[in-house]
Amino acid sequence: MASKLLRQTLTKTNRTAAIRCFFTAASVASPSEYEYPTGITMKGVKISGRPLYLDMQATTPVDPRVLDSMLPFYLSRYGNPHSRTHLYGWESETAVETARAQVAALIGASPKEVVFTSGATESNNISIKGVMHFYKDKKRHIITTQTEHKCVLDSCRHLQQEGFEVTYLPVGSDGLIDLDTRPRIRVEPQMNGGGQERGIRSGTVPTPLVVGMGAACELAMKEMEYDENRIKGLQERLLNGIREKIDGVLVNGSMDRRYVGNLNLSFAYVEGESLLMGLKEVAVSSGSACTSASLEPSYVLRALGVDEDMAHTSIRFGIGRFTTEEEIDRAVELTVKQVEKLREMSPLYEMVKEGIDIKQIQWAQH
Numbered sequence: 001m002a003s004k005l006l007r008q009t010l011t012k013t014n015r016t017a018a019i020r021c022f023f024t025a026a027s028v029a030s031p032s033e034y035e036y037p038t039g040i041t042m043k044g045v046k047i048s049g050r051p052l053y054l055d056m057q058a059t060t061p062v063d064p065r066v067l068d069s070m071l072p073f074y075l076s077r078y079g080n081p082h083s084r085t086h087l088y089g090w091e092s093e094t095a096v097e098t099a100r101a102q103v104a105a106l107i108g109a110s111p112k113e114v115v116f117t118s119g120a121t122e123s124n125n126i127s128i129k130g131v132m133h134f135y136k137d138k139k140r141h142i143i144t145t146q147t148e149h150k151c152v153l154d155s156c157r158h159l160q161q162e163g164f165e166v167t168y169l170p171v172g173s174d175g176l177i178d179l180d181t182r183p184r185i186r187v188e189p190q191m192n193g194g195g196q197e198r199g200i201r202s203g204t205v206p207t208p209l210v211v212g213m214g215a216a217c218e219l220a221m222k223e224m225e226y227d228e229n230r231i232k233g234l235q236e237r238l239l240n241g242i243r244e245k246i247d248g249v250l251v252n253g254s255m256d257r258r259y260v261g262n263l264n265l266s267f268a269y270v271e272g273e274s275l276l277m278g279l280k281e282v283a284v285s286s287g288s289a290c291t292s293a294s295l296e297p298s299y300v301l302r303a304l305g306v307d308e309d310m311a312h313t314s315i316r317f318g319i320g321r322f323t324t325e326e327e328i329d330r331a332v333e334l335t336v337k338q339v340e341k342l343r344e345m346s347p348l349y350e351m352v353k354e355g356i357d358i359k360q361i362q363w364a365q366h
Contacts, residue, residue, distance in 0.1 A: 051283045056318030069215035073208040092207040099214025106217040121151040128155040130187030141165045146303040174254035232260040241332035263317040266310040269349035278338040
């Protein structure tokens with residue numbers, strides 16, 4: 001079963017790998033064609049096959065070269081990096097420190113400043129709570145912004161309950177702020193245990209995952225310019241393709257200073273949840289996966305000054321290394337088709353087409 005799933009996953013990456021001219025053990029393993037199943041029904045929604053994946057800000061496929069770097073530490077070099085008495089432990093420790101240096105090189109840090117955790121939520125909790133708890137006798141005021149990730153805002157609210165003062169700064173319509181960094185900030189550990197990661201984060205470091213992250217950072221540094229140019233072209237292709245066919249499309253955030261793999265659009269006179277449900281052949285979202293269950297409009301878009309109606313209609317398209325032009329063109333076609341279908345059912349859009357300024361209408365109260 002595992003090998004079948006691997007073949008299915010790699011079929012898609014093989015196509016892009018051929019374009020990019022790289023070949024790895026993972027990318028050439030069992031290159032049989034994967035036939036999409038038909039008539040899939042998930043959560044009451046029937047679709048013809050697996051949808052196009054344009055939700056790269058939620059998660060991304062693993063680059064086969066990254067998987068290649070990880071496999072030995074699952075299959076043969078499986079030692080605990082904190083076991084210092086035998087070869088298996090030494091191999092894993094060396095691999096972890098190599099990965100630490102790879103991450104540091106990408107972000108311009110010292111390897112000693114890199115601490116491995118389970119992910120961004122834990123890292124943000126350590127950074128915010130750890131700093132404030134360490135300096136609690138001297139510093140009890142936190143300044144953050146209204147557009148931060150939910151794990152940041154919730155950590156700040158938790159500290160408010162402990163008596164800390166928190167200021168939530170507004171941002172401009174493009175969401176940009178100027179940051180100054182202060183080196184050598186100390187933190188109080190938030191987990192008790194074996195004192196790994198210089199006592200900041202206890203728990204055994206998962207060598208394969210750390211090795212994969214290091215390899216991914218090294219690849220990102222080598223191929224960043226190529227990836228940025230290619231993905232930027234796909235982003236422009238998506239935006240221009242949609243705007244050429246329908247009006248009332250708003251880009252949320254700055255177009256000049258944004259991650260090129262992200263395109264957050266609002267569609268006037270369309271309800272966002274209806275659009276998401278209609279786009280069942282394209283995997284997209286209306287915001288962070290951590291808040292996707294909420295029916296409220298994105299608090300980030302509201303902080304950017306987007307009005308509530310337009311915030312309710314936002315769709316986030318995520319483009320990645322393995323996204324193809326054919327997928328972008330198909331996404332344009334399906335998005336335009338669904339927006340037009342929903343607008344045909346919208347009395348507000350009908351009024352706008354007739355030249356009525358709906359903002360001037362005095363709606364009766366019931």
